[in-house]
Amino acid sequence: MIAMGTVFDAFTSYDGSREHLIVRTVRVPRALMAMMVGACLGAAGSVLQAVTRNPLAGPEMLGSSNGAALLLVISMFLFGYTSSMLHIWAALIGAGLASLAVFMLGSLGGGMTSIKLILAGATVNLLLGSLVQGILIFSEQSLDEMRFWLAGSLTGGSLAMFVKVLPFMLAGLAGALVMSKQINLLSLGDEVAQNLGLKVGFYKAMALLAIMCLMGGAVAIAGPIGFVGLAVPHLARFLVGVDYRWIIPYAAVLGAGLLLLADICARFILPDQEISAGVVTALVGAPFLIYLAQRKGE
Template identity: 60%
Template sequence: MRIRLTGLAIGAMFMIFSLGASIVFGKNPIPFSIVLDSLTSFDESSRNHLIVHSVRIPRALIAMVVGGCLAMAGAVMQAITRNALAGPELFGVNQGAALMIVIHIFLLGKSSLTGYIGFSFLGAGAAGIIVYALGSMGARGLTPVKLILAGSTINLLFASLTQGILIFDEESLDTMRYWLAGSLTGRSMELFMQTLPFMLAGLIGTLAMGRQINLISLGEDVARGLGQRTGWIKAGSLGLVILLAGSSVAIAGPVGFVGLAVPHIARFIVGSDYRWILPYSAVFGAILLLLADVAARFIVPSQEVSAGVVTAMLGAPFLIYLAQRRV
């Protein structure tokens, strides 16, 4: 236990270092001394101080929390489905949120990013409930296989509907193009504070359910034998995934592969105990998205690319590796 706590502390320190790197590095690097000065004695007339407060700090905090939420959501899904290829996309949460935002733009016109949060949660929650209901049909009730099939079906359906609306509505396409790639640019501290309570509720709730999630990862029969009410655990886990992934999609768009890859890294380090996999996933997910966002600023010299593009570049080979290993 002491070794695992030490590893978690080292990971947390590296996360703080990555947070600082996200604030300092960019197309116009800002020395760390100026960053500290902006925090201790903010000067409204200083361009660097304004950039730090209005752009770099909100962006870094969003990357840190979103990365942790997506990774923890992926860990929960891999536990309850007992499927190494599970991720937040499995429940159609990402596509459900995207579809509702596209419908909102199509019917009501453009809105602020703040206005999209409610619709994003509505879509994410609806997708999760539909997938859970479909996966629970039949004599045996909810099973990992039925959950995967229902999630994949709803995910493809929502993605097709989203693309169909975007094809016929150019205004929605222009508004959604960058967001759908998973971007952290243009997000304000106000927007972050509006989604933060949902993210914190999901993170704290997931850690509190660590023991139950750990037991159900061993199989439903084992969990029942130990006196666990597996139906309630699955329902609670679904709600946590909606909170974690839905709030992340609302603020940053559907950033892919973080929820798939990071739990495997945590599992490689701490073993199969989800009471440790969950906090390690949160820390490593934050580090991954922070560093991916920093890398996104330098890949193309003339402009920034979305952080979601970087995570996809890293995650695609990892997905192929996992798929081949499971065949």
């Protein structure tokens, strides 16, 4: 355990000691990555729930996380770890394609409904997850290297990759915030939004692009971390009401704090080893999902 005073000293009076080196090269960068990934997950979940008008919508339930993971795994399987930008683009495109596939499947046969969207998301999510596992079977080395990452962990997060993917994550956050007024209208339904003069197709495409940047960046850094994107928007909605001009920034801040706390807990729950932050968020998020499903069924 490194004292808080040592953390401050590492930046104000760096002396090259082991503790100062750990703070500057490991602890602080990892904390920044955790907060940025959590912010992206919270914002992505908020946008998804607004566009789909479904309180059970989350990046991990609509295939975005597994879509990013699948193309990232394929790129690593084919090309190894030679190009971080290739992996970043793979994650971004995978998140976008998976979300688009779920939206299209959920809109078949008379328009999108909450039930159809959940069924389409569950189907695509299971398919993508199975493909990821199937690919890893062909390479035992890749499986060993990626097992912890696939559980959702910041342990293997690379500061160099984080710097490269940060512009995409910031672009996604900025896009979600800039479109928050239009996202408010989308949350009222397509027909109402059109009657109010909104270009529904255009803004849905822009929302999908924002989700692609947010989820692709988050998965590239930390793997598919579940439940943050589902639970955090509900916490933000409880605090600030139904206006997405407030929900999105609050969800980003709450997501950053939640994932940072989960990552800290992941390092100290077991004294002799570290577990994945995704395991911690799942332990908290699974009961929350059951609670939401029960409320929606009432």
